[in-house]
Amino acid sequence: xxxxxxxxxxxxxxxxxxxxxxxxxxxxxxxxxxxxxxxxxxxxxxxxxxxxxxxxxxxxxxx
Numbered sequence: 001x002x003x004x005x006x007x008x009x010x011x012x013x014x015x016x017x018x019x020x021x022x023x024x025x026x027x028x029x030x031x032x033x034x035x036x037x038x039x040x041x042x043x044x045x046x047x048x049x050x051x052x053x054x055x056x057x058x059x060x061x062x063x
Contacts, residue, residue: 004033004063011063034060 003014011027013036027033037060046053 004060006063030063033063 001016003016005012005014009028011030011033013025013027013033015023015025017023025033025036027036037057041053041056043050043053
């Protein structure tokens with residue numbers, strides 16, 4: 001599960017998984033967050049369909 005919260009000029013993303021627990025990432029601006037998302041959900045590493053991956057990336061682009 002991902003939770004994204006805009007706090008002024010910062011974007012705080014909280015990633016919660018059964019395996020790793022809670023991990024928090026703070027980005028100074030949208031480009032940094034999109035760079036992280038492209039690396040985290042890279043096409044060659046993503047375990048799902050391309051449609052699922054694209055839906056995730058589209059959601060990040062709306063932030």
